[in-house]
Amino acid sequence: MTNEITLHHISVSEMDNNCYLLAADGEGLLIDAADDAPAILAMAEKAGVKITKVLTTHRHWDHVRALEEVLAATGATHYAAFLESPALPAP
DSSP states (O other), X not given: OOOOOEEEEEEETTTTEEEEEEEETTEEEEEOOOSOHHHHHHHHHHHXXXXXXXXXXXXXXXXXXXXXXXXXHHOOEEEEOTTTGGGSSOO
């Protein structure tokens, strides 16, 4: 176990949304599955981690378009603000 955290980033969609991946010890925390699930999953593979957690910062449509697909592909735990959660496409 190294405990070193690395930050990875891609920009997706016509909205140029940022997706961030915090990676450490083979696990990744994805911040906003905005769009383009294949690109997000490729980012994690390139970083050498499995996405185990996804944090959705807010419910706007342009920040959640790949959420269901990423969660289905990874089995990750999803985190979101309590007041935002009813409007999100995934629990």
